[in-house]
Amino acid sequence: MPRETSTFLGFPFDSELFTQMWTEEPDPVLTAMIDSGAMVHDALIQSRIQNDGNLFTIPFYNVLDGDPSNYDGQTDISVTPVGAKAQSGVVFGRSKGFVARDFQGELSGSDPMTHIGSTVGKYWHKQRQKIMIGISNALFNVPDTTPYSEQFAAEHVMVRSSPIAETTINSLMVQALGDNKTQFSLAVMHSKVAETLEKLQVLEFWKQTLDNGVQRPMNIASVNGLTAIIDDGVPYTAGGEYTTYIFGNGALRNARGRVDVPSAAQRDEEKNGGQETLYTRLRETIHPNGFSFIVPDDEWSESPTDSQLFNGNNWKVIYDPKAIAIAKLVTNESAVSGASISLAMAKKTPAKAVPAEE
Numbered sequence: 061m062p063r064e065t066s067t068f069l070g071f072p073f074d075s076e077l078f079t080q081m082w083t084e085e086p087d088p089v090l091t092a093m094i095d096s097g098a099m100v101h102d103a104l105i106q107s108r109i110q111n112d113g114n115l116f117t118i119p120f121y122n123v124l125d126g127d128p129s130n131y132d133g134q135t136d137i138s139v140t141p142v143g144a145k146a147q148s149g150v151v152f153g154r155s156k157g158f159v160a161r162d163f164q165g166e167l168s169g170s171d172p173m174t175h176i177g178s179t180v181g182k183y184w185h186k187q188r189q190k191i192m193i194g195i196s197n198a199l200f201n202v203p204d205t206t207p208y209s210e211q212f213a214a215e216h217v218m219v220r221s222s223p224i225a226e227t228t229i230n231s232l233m234v235q236a237l238g239d240n241k242t243q244f245s246l247a248v249m250h251s252k253v254a255e256t257l258e259k260l261q262v263l264e265f266w267k268q269t270l271d272n273g274v275q276r277p278m279n280i281a282s283v284n285g286l287t288a289i290i291d292d293g294v295p296y297t298a299g300g301e302y303t304t305y306i307f308g309n310g311a312l313r314n315a316r317g318r319v320d321v322p323s324a325a326q327r328d329e330e331k332n333g334g335q336e337t338l339y340t341r342l343r344e345t346i347h348p349n350g351f352s353f354i355v356p357d358d359e360w361s362e363s364p365t366d367s368q369l370f371n372g373n374n375w376k377v378i379y380d381p382k383a384i385a386i387a388k389l390v391t392n393e394s395a396v397s398g399a400s401i402s403l404a405m406a407k408k409t410p411a412k413a414v415p416a417e418e
Contacts, residue, residue: 066325067325068160068173068176068325068336068338069160069172069336071172071173072173073173073325075321075322075323075324075325077173078173078176078177078323079322079323081173081174081177081178081181082177082178082180082181082184082323082340083181083322084181085177085178085180085181085182085185087181087185087188088268088278088279088280089185089189089279089280089289089291090185090188092246092280092287092289093246093287093289093307093312095287096245096246096286096287096307097245097246097308097309097310098245098246098287098307098308098309098310098311098312099307099311099312099313099314099346100309100310100312100313100314101314101315102118102313102314102315102347103315104118105118105149105313105315105345105347106315106316109151109315109317109318109343109345110317110318111318113151113362114150114151114152114153114317114343114362114363114364115148115149115150115151115353115355116148116149116150116151116345117146117147117148117149118146118147118149119145119146126138145378146352146378147347147349147350147351147352147378147379148352148353148354149313149345149347149352149353150345150347150353150355150364150369151317151343151344151345151363152191152343152344152345152363152364152369153317153319153341153342153343153362153363154187154341154342154343154344154363155339155340155341155342156183156184156339156340157337157338157339157340158180158337158338158340159335159336159337160335160336160337160338176338180338180340184340184342188344188346189291189293190293190366191346191366191369192248192312192346193248193291193293193294193305194366194369194370195346195348195369195370196248196305196348196386196388197295197303197370198369198370198371198372198374198375199212199348199351199372199375199386200213200216200217200372200388201371201372201373202351202372202373202375202376202377203372203373206376206377208377208378208379208380208381209376209377211381212377212381212384215235215236215381216235216236216381216384216386216387216388217387217388217389217390218231218232218235218387218388218389218390219389219390220389220390220391220392221392222391222392223256223391223392223393223394224253224256224257224304224389224391224393225260226257226260226262226284228389228391229247229283229284229286229304229306229389230284232306232387232389233306233387235387236306236381236385236387237308237382237385238382240382243308243309243385244286244306244307244308244385244387245286245287245307245308245309246286246287246288246289246306246307246308247283247286247287247288247289247304247305247306247307248288248289248291248294248304248305248306248307249288249289249290249291249294249302249304249305250290250291250292250294250296250302250303250304250393251279251290251292252296252300252302252393253302253304253391253393254281254283254288254290255393256391256393257283257288258281262283262284263281263282263283263288264281264282264283265277265278265279265280265281266278266280266281266282279291286306299392299394300392300393300394301390301391301392301393302390302391302392302393303388303389303390304388304389304390304391305386305387305388305389306386306387306388306389307385307386308385308386309385310349310385311348311349311384311385311386312346312347312348312349313345313346313347313348313349314344314345314346314347315344315345315347316342316343316344317342317343317344317345318343319341319342319343321341322340322341322342323338323339323340323341324338324339325337325338325339326339343363348375348386349379349384349385350377350378350379350381350383350384350386351375351376351377351378351379351384352375352376352378353374353375354373354374354375354376355374356368356371356373356374
């Protein structure tokens with residue numbers, strides 16, 4: 061990667077060091093996803109996308125099955141061929157420029173480049189969450205054209221006309237993966253859904269300890285043994301329907317693509333009477349394990365747009381759905397006050413348990 065040394069806002073600007081600052085900016089959400097095991101770095105994908113463009117293919121082997129033979133010294137051993145297939149993914153490239161005036165509030169510290177790097181890092185963290193949610197939503201809009209896609213749509217989606225209850229997430233996990241439900245480790249939900257679960261006393265927000273020792277709640281919590289990320293970017297309707305996504309171990313594969321010049325600073329003496337701009341670029345993949353990206357016929361370039369990534373027609377179910385640890389829950393939180401009343405009544409009359417949702 062070329063090393064560019066110049067100035068930005070009158071301060072020394074080393075592109076390599078600055079890039080390291082903003083790419084290493086702590087992202088609590090990404091950390092929670094990695095710690096839960098839902099998103100993992102895929103070294104094989106990483107190696108494929110360093111030099112081979114924006115599309116990649118990775119092989120996988122089918123689950124071993126078939127009945128064993130009787131080992132009695134006279135029965136031949138039955139042999140079952142191990143099937144192999146492949147799934148395909150795509151790398152998205154994104155770039156963004158920031159004009160100097162955007163960082164005026166960041167220059168109060170003794171290390172302005174660190175402050176600016178932190179701001180840029182937070183911006184790209186939000187973009188990653190947006191893409192992750194958009195792709196997740198697309199997976200549940202894949203056309204029902206194959207047995208796998210029909211099965212995935214039937215077993216990995218649950219729609220409730222009532223608010224989320226204490227057992228709703230568990231019911232969906234069982235519906236999707238059965239006795240393998242413990243593969244699920246992460247839920248991404250709207251703050252309204254989190255509020256309902258918090259009132260039901262099954263969700264607890266994590267706390268962050270600041271440098272001064274003060275603790276503040278984070279948008280990350282624990283619920284039903286899962287890590288929960290609270291993000292109001294998930295789909296919801298004016299009628300009170302909210303979508304929650306649930307992911308299992310290794311459900312999302314992540315890798316960074318090659319970018320020769322990830323950051324650069326430039327001064328333009330003419331525009332607006334003179335201004336400085338910081339340019340940033342990245343290439344990355346967030347690939348749902350068990351799916352293939354289908355290159356669209358129209359308006360395709362070297363990087364997919366958000367609308368192409370978020371279009372269910374551009375994805376295909378490749379795995380047996382019982383091996384895909386991704387599920388979608390839709391609940392109606394418009395009656396959340398009723399849930400709170402029911403909980404309060406249950407506390408006053410413990411002999412009468414609140415009936416479970418149907």
